[in-house]
Amino acid sequence: MHITPVIRLGTVSDAEVLADLARRTFVDTYAHLNTPEDTDHYIRTHFDVKQVAAELADPDHVFLLLYAAAQLAGFAQLIRKPVPPAVPAGALNLSRYYLDRPWLGKGLAQPLLDAAKQSAMAQGASHLWLTVWEKNPRAIAYYQKSGFTSAGLIPFTVGQDVQTDHLLVLALS
Numbered sequence: 550m551h552i553t554p555v556i557r558l559g560t561v562s563d564a565e566v567l568a569d570l571a572r573r574t575f576v577d578t579y580a581h582l583n584t585p586e587d588t589d590h591y592i593r594t595h596f597d598v599k600q601v602a603a604e605l606a607d608p609d610h611v612f613l614l615l616y617a618a619a620q621l622a623g624f625a626q627l628i629r630k631p632v633p634p635a636v637p638a639g640a641l642n643l644s645r646y647y648l649d650r651p652w653l654g655k656g657l658a659q660p661l662l663d664a665a666k667q668s669a670m671a672q673g674a675s676h677l678w679l680t681v682w683e684k685n686p687r688a689i690a691y692y693q694k695s696g697f698t699s700a701g702l703i704p705f706t707v708g709q710d711v712q713t714d715h716l717l718v719l720a721l722s
């Protein structure tokens with residue numbers, strides 16, 4: 550079945566539904582590989598509704614919400630922030646790029662990435678950069694087939710656990 554998604558900018562009024570989706574996707578993707586304490590800590594710190602609302606209100610953050618069949622199916626979050634040394638100075642961070650589990654493998658990742666690229670270019674960025682956990686093979690495969698290249702490894706902390714992420718970069722054009 551071909552699905553035509555609708556993508557729009559997120560606003561503060563989306564905080565609750567977005568926090569729900571982010572929590573659910575984080576648990577679906579990572580909970581089986583982390584302790585319950587580390588998962589809970591990450592979710593409380595990053596996906597509390599107040600925290601998500603604050604980020605939605607922050608001009609350095611852009612949220613792109615993807616709807617499929619009238620449901621929120623995923624989102625991308627772009628952040629303007631200092632880049633790691635291995636990343637070009639004009640790069641924007643693709644900080645989160647989440648599809649809800651029922652929508653994996655349904656061709657929705659590409660339109661969401663296209664929208665993130667368009668938004669980043671409109672903000673004057675030369676590249677996107679992101680980090681992806683070494684134990685997330687599906688996302689790594691997706692980023693590879695989408696043209697991201699490796700810029701090394703970088704630590705990422707979940708609760709008490711210091712993990713190893715791949716640092717990936719994509720030139721925009």
Ligand SMILES: CC(C)(COP(=O)(O)OP(=O)(O)OC[C@H]1O[C@@H](n2cnc3c(N)ncnc32)[C@H](O)[C@@H]1OP(=O)(O)O)[C@@H](O)C(=O)NCCC(=O)NCCS
Nearest residue numbers: 578646647648653654655656658680681686687688690691
């Ligand atoms: C990352 C994400 C947006 C990609 O969207 P998607 O719909 O899964 O993407 P696709 O299905 O087009 O591509 C995934 C690829 O990984 C492959 N894949 C699936 N499981 C895999 C595995 N265990 N190991 C290696 N490759 C795998 C798929 O076959 C597919 O490749 P193909 O198109 O050549 O067959 C989505 O998986 C997602 O939201 N995951 C949960 C949250 C997440 O991990 N976000 C990224 C955080 S950095």
